Amino acid sequence: MNFTHWWQLLFYGFCLITLIQLFYYCFFFFRLAFYKPNTKTASQTQPVSVIICSRDEAANLAKNLPGSLVQQYRTTHEVIVVNDNSFDDSKYLLEEYQKTFKQLHVVELKQEARFIPGKKFPLSMGIKAAKYEVVLLTDADCVPASEYWIDKMQETYDEDTEIVLGYGAYHKKSGVLNKLIRWETFHTAMQYFSYALAGKPYMGVGRNLSYKKTIFFRHKGFTAHNNIASGDDDLFIKTAATPSNTKINIDADTFTLSEPAKTFGQWAKQKTRHYSTAKYYKPLHKFLLGLYSLTQFLFYPLLVASILFYGWQYALIVFAVRFIMQAIVYYLCMKKLNEQDLYPWFLFFDIWMFFYYIIFSFTLIRKPKRVW
Structure with a gap:
């Protein structure tokens, strides 16, 4: 076989990769792009x-907890903070908040849970202490984007719904790192929604x-994966979610906002912990997510x-088809998730994903640390 045939096969492979990518955009991502709640x-x-779990996060609680305490909600509700073996001033800060906000309840944990790393044990204690059937989870470093977070999130429930997925965004700040972090967050949310x-x-x-x-x-809480430090969110959803019991809510009032990492090293550490759970996903999900990542990695x-070696005209035509599809999907999805400022950058981010997969690929085989 001569070189011409090799480059022809390479081009056909490029076309196949593009077709697979277009399948994901048309079959999956179009659903979010054109989503309208009933x-x-x-x-x-x-x-x-x-329920909010906290360990040595007095500063975050002082900054963000009031956002959960001043919610406009016309029905009974409570805010539970699980203070997990904190050595800072969290206990005294929470005691002061309790004097003003009667709906605030504190669960003090003073002993470590052996053989259960991460925040699964404190979160389990918070859920057991909860008075009400519907629990709404967030973190100490998060603040609701509006005073109607509780109201709008619980509105999603109906007779068949048992799980509601919300969007956890990051504060918009200047700098390329902030945009990279928010792009990755948006891109992940686009997939799971x-x-x-x-x-x-x-x-x-x-x-x-x-x-x-x-x-x-x-589902016996987190017992199926108690030995893993992370996964209190994605691995539980993997276990408990079904096509009929899960809904999404992308109303802007239901978003939460977090402070993004300040350095690339901090962000890489976060991603290492998060992606270490991917190996425990169901085989179908691992296949679908893996195929999408592989084709995205190989595209450029x-x-x-x-x-360079086949024909630039044909290659650019294939590229243009995918680019137009991306432009439509990203615009509509970013608009829904209030990330429109990222839109002019989407081609840069798409190319960046090639390097992103190289940087974070080792997390799929690295053993996660037993801390949270």
Whole structure:
């Protein structure tokens, strides 16, 4: 076989990679891009227990906890803070808040849970202490984007719904790192929201997640993966979510906002911990997510090779088809998740993903640390 045939096969491979990518955009991501929640004829409110786990996060609690305490919600609710073996001033700060906010309840943990790393034990204690069926989870470093976070999140529930996935965004700041962090967060959310809409939910984020106590205890909490430090959000959703019991809520009032990492090293550490759970996903989800990542990783090397060695006109036509599809999907999805300022950068971010996968690929085989 001569070199011409080799480059022809390479171009055909590039076309196949592009077709697979277009499948993901058309079958999955279009669902979020054109998503419209069902209009409810009647509104129902129910008691809600907000649960926040904290360890040595007095500064974050001072900054963010008031956002959960001043929610405008016309039905009974409580805010539970699980203070997990903190050595800072969290205990005294929470005692001061309790004098003003009667809905605030504190669960003090003074002993470590042996053989259960991460925040799964304190979160389990918070859920057990919750008075109400609907629990709404967030983190100490998060603040609700509006005073209607509780109200709008619980509105999503109906008779069949047991899990509601929300969006945990990051504060918008200047700098390329901030945009990279928010792009990765958006890109991940676009996937798990779209998969949930396609009836294949596989993860949520603990920064903004709600489910019912009954489903938590039905699946025996986190016992299936108690030995893993992370995964209190995505691995639980992997276990408990079904096509019929899971909904999403992307109303801007339901977003939570977190402070992004200040250095690339801090962000890399966070991503290492988060991605270490991917190996425990269901085989179908691992296949779908892995195939998408692989084709995204191979797209630009094959594009460059096709331009150089086959025919730049044909290669650019294939590129243009995918680019137009991306432009439509990203614009609509970013608009829904209030990340429109990232849109002019999307081609740069798409190329960056090639390097992103190289940098973070080792997390799939690295053993996660037993801390949270």
